[in-house]
Amino acid sequence: MNEGQCVALFHxxxxxxxxxxxCRAEGIPVKLIPVPRRxxxxxxxxxxxxxxxxxxxxxxxxxxxxxxxxxxxx
Amino acid sequence: xxxxxxxxxSFPKPARVVDAMTEFAREIGAxxxxxxxxxxxxxxxxxxxxxxxxxxxxxxxxxLRVIFTANATVGLNQALLGxxxxxxxVVTSGMEHNSVMRPLRFLEASGIRVATVPCxxxxxxxxxxxxxxxxxxxxxxxxxxxxxxxxxxxxxxxxGAAAREAGxxxxxxxxxxxxxxxxxxxxxxxxxxAFTGHKALYGPQGTGGLVLGGRVPVERMRPIVFGGTGSRxxxxxxxDFLPDRYESGTPNTVGIAGxxxxxxxxxxxxxxxxxxxxxxxxxxxxxxxxxxxxxRIFSGSGGSRLPTVSFTxxxxxxxxxxxxxxxxxxxxxxxxxHCSPAAHNTLGSFPxxxxxxxxxxxxxxxxxxxAIDAVRVIVSxxxxx
Ligand SMILES: Cc1ncc(COP(=O)(O)O)c(C=O)c1O
Numbered sequence: 110m111n112e113g114q115c116v117a118l119f120h121x122x123x124x125x126x127x128x129x130x131x132c133r134a135e136g137i138p139v140k141l142i143p144v145p146r147r148x149x150x151x152x153x154x155x156x157x158x159x160x161x162x163x164x165x166x167x168x169x170x171x172x173x174x175x176x177x178x179x180x181x182x183x
Numbered sequence: 184x185x186x187x188x189x190x191x192x193s194f195p196k197p198a199r200v201v202d203a204m205t206e207f208a209r210e211i212g213a214x215x216x217x218x219x220x221x222x223x224x225x226x227x228x229x230x231x232x233x234x235x236x237x238x239x240x241x242x243x244x245x246x247l248r249v250i251f252t253a254n255a256t257v258g259l260n261q262a263l264l265g266x267x268x269x270x271x272x273v274v275t276s277g278m279e280h281n282s283v284m285r286p287l288r289f290l291e292a293s294g295i296r297v298a299t300v301p302c303x304x305x306x307x308x309x310x311x312x313x314x315x316x317x318x319x320x321x322x323x324x325x326x327x328x329x330x331x332x333x334x335x336x337x338x339x340x341x342x343g344a345a346a347r348e349a350g351x352x353x354x355x356x357x358x359x360x361x362x363x364x365x366x367x368x369x370x371x372x373x374x375x376x377a378f379t380g381h382k383a384l385y386g387p388q389g390t391g392g393l394v395l396g397g398r399v400p401v402e403r404m405r406p407i408v409f410g411g412t413g414s415r416x417x418x419x420x421x422x423d424f425l426p427d428r429y430e431s432g433t434p435n436t437v438g439i440a441g442x443x444x445x446x447x448x449x450x451x452x453x454x455x456x457x458x459x460x461x462x463x464x465x466x467x468x469x470x471x472x473x474x475x476x477x478x479r480i481f482s483g484s485g486g487s488r489l490p491t492v493s494f495t496x497x498x499x500x501x502x503x504x505x506x507x508x509x510x511x512x513x514x515x516x517x518x519x520x521h522c523s524p525a526a527h528n529t530l531g532s533f534p535x536x537x538x539x540x541x542x543x544x545x546x547x548x549x550x551x552x553x554a555i556d557a558v559r560v561i562v563s564x565x566x567x568x
Binding site for chain 1: 230427
């Protein structure tokens with residue numbers, strides 16, 4: 110299991126906000142942070158969460174058909 | 184002063200709507216989705232919350248299918264210009280506003296066929312009549328849900344069922360009904376719903392949108408405006424995901440903050456309770472005017488109707504009645520054709536138009552009675568003055 114932090118990257122702030130709501134509703138602790146510079150050339154926000162939740166977050170987004178760019182674990 | 188022009192825009196707004204806009208402008212104010220800082224995220228959250236509130240009002244699951252536009256007109260244009268192509272056939276009713284008729288007349292010039300199904304003299308579109316028109320292959324049916332001229336409410340569920348049987352998309356102009364008539368997009372067979380924020384949603388002017396149901400072919404719906412979205416800035420092509428595909432340029436965030444509060448107010452009050460109240464006001468208005476001699480009245484028939492009623496006088500033209508209502512009695516209404524020549528044609532009040540009195544949730548029975556008394560005085564004096 111991943112011990113570090115992960116971020117979910119989205120195409121837009123609205124998608125990131127939807128991701129935040131979906132996670133919170135499932136009790137997954139998440140935080141919206143600016144996208145780390147090395148991950149994207151675009152300004153914007155991404156969703157940070159503990160690596161332990163990676164699979165759950167991925168499954169949740171797929172299940173709710175929330176489009177995301179990538180989940181990157183650091 | 185008695186404000187009876189709620190069909191043009193609701194007034195007054197709930198105080199909390201104005202407060203929410205002030206607070207947004209004072210405390211948040213940033214550009215949503217354009218930067219990563221906390222105020223930008225807060226602004227983005229305000230807009231997201233408004234999408235969610237509207238999704239819950241119209242009973243759809245995915246808030247990202249709520250597209251914000253400047254008003255219902257832009258939402259309707261996005262749906263019509265975005266989806267129809269040369270060779271397509273579109274069917275509409277005889278009760279439409281120019282925000283539908285003008286884009287349709289424009290499209291007609293580029294090879295789109297427009298068929299209009301006549302409505303009854305009360306403005307109602309019969310689903311069987313619509314069904315007969317749909318024997319020919321049709322891309323879209325577009326219908327005004329609630330009339331801004333006589334307040335009649337169309338049986339959208341049955342109309343939508345007819346559209347679906349024929350394989351057509353169903354676009355509903357909910358400018359007059361969003362917030363005061365129960366709307367469940369799936370149950371009501373609605374594929375695209377255009378709403379405006381400044382009428383029965385109690386938000387400010389400059390807000391509105393288009394809600395996309397699950398059957399809308401997003402990949403085929405061309406945006407009518409292209410530009411910056413704050414997303415995918417490395418590409419010079421328009422994003423293909425919702426809502427960014429249809430939301431270029433900085434939105435009216437302060438207005439949407441107000442709209443959010445208006446929709447929250449509606450969700451807390453309940454559309455059913457609002458409908459009950461407005462039906463009662465519609466009865467007071469219609470029955471009161473019916474008792475005035477020398478008027479011809481245009482109102483929705485039986486059942487549920489909007490508290491929007493038109494009339495003409497036997498002896499005075501509408502503009503003169505309107506002017507005297509304002510100047511002598513402080514009653515504010517709207518006279519003329521209400522951007523709806525088609526509807527006035529159907530009801531038989533074209534080209535002179537009518538005097539329209541439109542109540543809202545905050546109108547009292549006393550105000551309506553006082554306005555009707557004023558009408559009585561004006562028409563009984565008639566041309567004698
Ligand atoms: C039936 C109807 N459709 C569309 C509109 C257009 O709304 P807006 O002016 O907010 O775009 C209105 C109101 O003006 C209306 O009454």
